[in-house]
Amino acid sequence: xxxxxCWGFWSLVLAVSLVAALPLQAQESITAVTEAVAVxxxxxxxxESVTVATEEAPAGEPSVEDRIADLEAYINNVDRPSGDAxxxxxPGPGHNAWQMVSTALVLFMTLPGLALFYGGLVRSKxxxxxxxxxxxxxxxxxxxxxxCGYSLSFGAGNAFIGDLSYAxxxxxxxxxxxxxxxxxxxxxxxxxxxxxxxxxxxxxxxATAERMKFxxxxxxxAIWMFVVYFPMAHMVWGATGFxxxxxxxxxxxxxxxxxxxxxxxxxxGYTALILCMILGPRMGFGKVPMPPHSMVLVMIGTGxxxxxxxxxxxxxxxxxxxxxANAFTTTMLCAGIAGFVxxxxxxxVRGKPSVLGFCSGIxxxxxxxxxxxxxxxxxxxxxxxxxxxIIPFLAVMYLKKMLGYDDALDTFGIHGVGGTLGAILTGxxxxxAVNSVVEPLKAGLLVEQFKAxxxxxxxxxxxxxxxxxxxxxxxxxxxxxxxxxxGLDTVDHGEEGYILE
Amino acid sequence: MKKIEAIIKPFxxxxxxxxxxxxxxxxxxxxxxxxxxxxxxxxxxxxxxxxTVDFLPKIKIEVVVADDLAEKATGAIVKAxxxxxxxxxxxFISAVExxxxxxxxxxxxxxx
Numbered sequence: 001x002x003x004x005x006c007w008g009f010w011s012l013v014l015a016v017s018l019v020a021a022l023p024l025q026a027q028e029s030i031t032a033v034t035e036a037v038a039v040x041x042x043x044x045x046x047x048e049s050v051t052v053a054t055e056e057a058p059a060g061e062p063s064v065e066d067r068i069a070d071l072e073a074y075i076n077n078v079d080r081p082s083g084d085a086x087x088x089x090x091p092g093p094g095h096n097a098w099q100m101v102s103t104a105l106v107l108f109m110t111l112p113g114l115a116l117f118y119g120g121l122v123r124s125k126x127x128x129x130x131x132x133x134x135x136x137x138x139x140x141x142x143x144x145x146x147x148c149g150y151s152l153s154f155g156a157g158n159a160f161i162g163d164l165s166y167a168x169x170x171x172x173x174x175x176x177x178x179x180x181x182x183x184x185x186x187x188x189x190x191x192x193x194x195x196x197x198x199x200x201x202x203x204x205x206x207a208t209a210e211r212m213k214f215x216x217x218x219x220x221x222a223i224w225m226f227v228v229y230f231p232m233a234h235m236v237w238g239a240t241g242f243x244x245x246x247x248x249x250x251x252x253x254x255x256x257x258x259x260x261x262x263x264x265x266x267x268x269g270y271t272a273l274i275l276c277m278i279l280g281p282r283m284g285f286g287k288v289p290m291p292p293h294s295m296v297l298v299m300i301g302t303g304x305x306x307x308x309x310x311x312x313x314x315x316x317x318x319x320x321x322x323x324x325a326n327a328f329t330t331t332m333l334c335a336g337i338a339g340f341v342x343x344x345x346x347x348x349v350r351g352k353p354s355v356l357g358f359c360s361g362i363x364x365x366x367x368x369x370x371x372x373x374x375x376x377x378x379x380x381x382x383x384x385x386x387x388x389x390i391i392p393f394l395a396v397m398y399l400k401k402m403l404g405y406d407d408a409l410d411t412f413g414i415h416g417v418g419g420t421l422g423a424i425l426t427g428x429x430x431x432x433a434v435n436s437v438v439e440p441l442k443a444g445l446l447v448e449q450f451k452a453x454x455x456x457x458x459x460x461x462x463x464x465x466x467x468x469x470x471x472x473x474x475x476x477x478x479x480x481x482x483x484x485x486x487g488l489d490t491v492d493h494g495e496e497g498y499i500l501e
Numbered sequence: 502m503k504k505i506e507a508i509i510k511p512f513x514x515x516x517x518x519x520x521x522x523x524x525x526x527x528x529x530x531x532x533x534x535x536x537x538x539x540x541x542x543x544x545x546x547x548x549x550x551x552x553t554v555d556f557l558p559k560i561k562i563e564v565v566v567a568d569d570l571a572e573k574a575t576g577a578i579v580k581a582x583x584x585x586x587x588x589x590x591x592x593f594i595s596a597v598e599x600x601x602x603x604x605x606x607x608x609x610x611x612x613x
Contacts, residue, residue, distance in 0.1 A: 291552055292547060354546065354547070357548075397549035398549070400549065401549065
């Protein structure tokens with residue numbers, strides 16, 4: 001391109017964009033009214049027609065007071081007072097931006113946070129099977145979510161399941177608000193919730209690592225989403241949900257769960273326990289050493305989970321407001337301190353604090369604070385951190401050996417036990433001064449939390465047993481002994497994780 | 502000709518190589534191996550699962566020398582590789598039937 005042609009091209013681009021901008025400039029319309037005005041001149045009074053711009057709102061337009069009230073509601077992240085008369089026809093930028101960032105952070109927790117955390121914990125011949133599991137589940141669940149999963153979770157439906165009114169995202173719009181909260185886009189809400197729906201099944205397969213076929217993983221996930229996840233998400237977070245204390249005055253169980261202690265951690269934890277028992281242990285379990293092949297990857301994954309969890313918890317405040325700030329703070333404190341406590345416990349019991357101990361403690365802290373993040377004070381979070389560093393520690397160190405199951409990556413020990421612990425501690429420490437949602441529910445909350453735990457556990461356990469046997473007797477759950485010995489990476493994916501010359 | 506196989510602690514490799522070079526022995530083959538004798542391994546713990554790691558990393562040096570050099574070479578290796586602590590390793594000597602230099606087709610002592 002010669003210099004002349006170059007200049008000519010860019011001048012043309014500039015001209016075109018100026019012309020295109022004209023219609024945008026014309027959007028701002030000033031309300032004009034024609035008034036009759038008496039004008040006094042030397043010859044006498046003459047009536048002239050004058051057109052003036054007026055501040056009086058014509059009929060149908062919101063008043064200035066209404067519009068200011070609307071703006072105040074946006075800043076304070078509360079209900080839009082003017083409803084349809086509002087001039088804000090779209091999601092509120094600040095809250096919506098934080099929601100989008102939170103969504104990206106939660107996806108980051110799965111890809112690659114959980115992928116690396118779990119990936120480093122398995123033997124190198126199986127590292128890709130973990131990565132594939134995370135990738136495959138992301139795609140599968142995304143499709144199911146769009147198809148009908150979102151609708152089944154958040155459509156009105158009944159107390160236990162939604163409906164198909166939003167299947168394939170019909171009757172939804174990116175500018176629509178209110179499905180999640182007043183100022184966030186309905187689309188962003190759906191995507192935020194999708195990232196939760198993705199990570200939940202991915203957690204399960206930590207327990208079954210190194211001996212479950214990829215096809216079985218996907219088939220189990222597909223069925224499990226319909227039988228367990230969509231109903232649970234609906235019951236706990238849907239406005240008509242059976243366990244939705246904050247939103248449903250007719251809720252059968254008036255429990256609270258800020259970001260998913262029941263829906264995400266307890267379901268995956270109890271499912272993991274039953275599934276790994278039905279699946280059976282890895283070949284050589286108990287005799288052959290199977291240490292993590294890369295503690296470096298485990299730690300990197302832990303860091304990503306920690307950072308991403310701010311989207312998980314603080315994003316569940318559904319606005320960049322004080323509740324989000326509270327959730328952010330409790331998450332940070334509980335996770336870091338729980339990690340230290342676990343390491344300390346190891347130091348005392350085993351003589352050395354391990355990196356895996358710190359990582360496990362951090363994740364346990366994150367799990368325990370999940371149902372409580374926007375409901376408890378920082379001090380409560382610190383107390384919860386000590387519980388989170390000790391009780392899952394005991395479950396992993398002793399319960400597993402006592403009961404003899406091969407929960408390869410401790411999904412039950414950390415997510416199942418931690419989620420249960422978190423639900424109980426939420427019942428104890430939830431504070432109306434932190435979040436007004438707690439006020440009408442505080443009396444008898446602990447009992448409601450136990451009921452929620454029971455329902456979640458029973459649903460997860462029963463459903464898992466049935467689905468596991470369906471998969472076992474159709475396509476089978478395990479690879480052959482030779483395949484398991486060779487490693488799932490080559491067998492299921494035809495790849496090697498590390499080719500070191 | 503004699504083949505000298507020495508299994509030594511990895512950090513002693515440079516010393517042994519230099520000791521052999523001082524005797525005019527410039528060629529050798531080195532491999533990374535694992536093994537144990539009387540030196541015990543160590544214990545690792547991952548979330549309550551304890552593993553005893555028995556095998557320790559060692560270096561195996563293989564060098565083929567003319568018969569008259571075998572005793573001196575062995576002595577040099579033992580001296581350079583010794584720390585006095587358990588796990589120093591072992592040296593094995595065996596007879597070699599034939600040796601050939603691939604580039605020149607030389608055989609016997611001329612090849613080593």
